[in-house]
Amino acid sequence: MNMKFKWVALMSAVANPILLYLAYKITQQTSNKRPDQHTEQTEVLFFPDEGLQCPRLNSRRGCLDPKCRSKHTPQSLARLEEILKSATKSCDVCMFVIASQQLIDILVELHLRGVHVRCIADNQDMDGVLHALRSNGILVKFDKSDYLMHHKFVVIDSKIVLTGSYNFSRGGMGINRENIVKVSYPHIVDAYVNEFNEMWRIYGKTNFSINFRKDLVYEG
Numbered sequence: 210m211n212m213k214f215k216w217v218a219l220m221s222a223v224a225n226p227i228l229l230y231l232a233y234k235i236t237q238q239t240s241n242k243r244p245d246q247h248t249e250q251t252e253v254l255f256f257p258d259e260g261l262q263c264p265r266l267n268s269r270r271g272c273l274d275p276k277c278r279s280k281h282t283p284q285s286l287a288r289l290e291e292i293l294k295s296a297t298k299s300c301d302v303c304m305f306v307i308a309s310q311q312l313i314d315i316l317v318e319l320h321l322r323g324v325h326v327r328c329i330a331d332n333q334d335m336d337g338v339l340h341a342l343r344s345n346g347i348l349v350k351f352d353k354s355d356y357l358m359h360h361k362f363v364v365i366d367s368k369i370v371l372t373g374s375y376n377f378s379r380g381g382m383g384i385n386r387e388n389i390v391k392v393s394y395p396h397i398v399d400a401y402v403n404e405f406n407e408m409w410r411i412y413g414k415t416n417f418s419i420n421f422r423k424d425l426v427y428e429g
C-alpha cells in the first residue's frame with residue numbers, strides 16, 4: 210500500500226464517523242423541530258366569546274379588582290386582535306364583509322406603524338368603513354364581478370394565515386357561531402398569498418362597480 214493510499218484510508222476512517230455523527234444530529238434536530246414548530250403555530254378560535262376579556266388578564270400581576278366583571282379566561286376576540294397586532298411587515302385582509310370598527314381600528318394602527326395593509330372585500334354598501342380605511346391611506350379593492358367574493362382570510366407577514374367562517378362584521382364580533390383557524394405551514398400560506406395577489410391584480414384592472422360611489426374608491 211503506497212503512502213498516498215494509506216493517507217486517504219486514514220482520513221476516511223477518521224472523517225466518516227464525524228460526518229455520520231453530524232448527519233445524525235442534523236436529522237434529529239430537523240425531525241424534532243418540525244412537528245413542534247407547527248403544533249405551536251396552529252390554533253383554532255371559536256366565537257361567540259363568553260364576554261370581554263379583562264385587559265389585565267395577561268399582565269404580570271393579573272387582575273386584582275374583586276369587582277371586575279370582565280372574563281378572566283382567554284377569549285377569542287382578544288386573541289384575534291393579538292395575532293393581527295403581531296404583524297410587522299404586511300397584513301392582507303380578504304373579507305366578504307369589513308364592518309367591525311374595532312378590527313378596522315387595528316388595521317389603521319398597523320398602517321400607522323408602517324405595516325403594509327391591503328384590503329379586499331366584496332362589493333357591498335359599506336361607505337363609512339371604506340372611507341375610514343381610505344382616509345387613513347389604506348389600500349382597498351373590491352370584487353366588481355356579479356359573483357360573491359366570499360373568502361374570509363387574512364395573511365400576516367406572508368407567514369401566518371387566519372381563515373374560517375369569521376367575517377370582520379359586527380355580527381362576527383359576538384353574536385354568531387364562527388371559527389378561525391390559524392396556520393403557518395409554508396405551502397398553505399404560499400397558496401393564500403398567491404390567491405390574494407391574483408385578486409389584487411385582477412381587481413385593479415377593471416373600473417369600479419356601478420353600485421358604488423366612485424368618489425370613495427381608493428385603488429393603489
Ligand SMILES: [Zn+2]
Pocket residue numbers: 263264265266272273274277278279281
Ligand atoms: Zn379583571
